[in-house]
Amino acid sequence: MLARLRPICLGLPETYEEPAWVGIRWRVRKRTFAHVLTAGPDHQMAATDEPVCVMTFRSPGDEIEGLLSSGHPFYRPGWGDDVIGxxxxxxxDWEEVGELLTESYCLLAPKRLAAQVERPLG
Structure with missing residues (x-):
């Protein structure tokens, strides 16, 4: 999964990758716009009996309910009003992941950096 996520995240202006308390996160300035980790039954990430790879990211308020209402693979991680898992x-769908991470980045990046990003229409 990291091999697929890295080019998406690091392709955005002034981003960097670093280890998080668990897993890996990608940041712009000091703001985390994506975090990926392996969650097991002992984590409150996604209801699962087996370890699973999960990603959290930011989403605009008007899109959150749409993502959550579609069900799997989306869920509410339980922190942050604008955080989706x-x-x-x-x-x-890696194209969708790219769009979601680009949107997450643009929500947290300074306006000057967000303006440099080509966003999909839709």
């Missing part, structure tokens, strides 16, 4: 499994 996504299970990264064999059915991942």
């Amino acid at each position: 996504m299970v990264l499994d064999g059915g991942v």
Whole structure:
């Protein structure tokens, strides 16, 4: 999963990757716009009996309910009003992941940096 996420995240202006308390996160300035980790039954990330790779990211308020109402792979991680979780499994739509991470970045990046990003129409 990291091999697929790195080019998306590090392709955005002035981003960097670093270890988080668990997993890996990508940041712009000192703001985390994506975090990926392996969550097991002992984590309150996604309801699962097996370890699963999950990603959290930011989403605009008007999109949150739409993502959550679609069900799997999206879930509410339980912190932050604008934070969404996504299970990264064999059915991942990488184009959608790219769009979601770009949007997350643009929500947290300074306006000057966000203006440099080409966003998909839609």
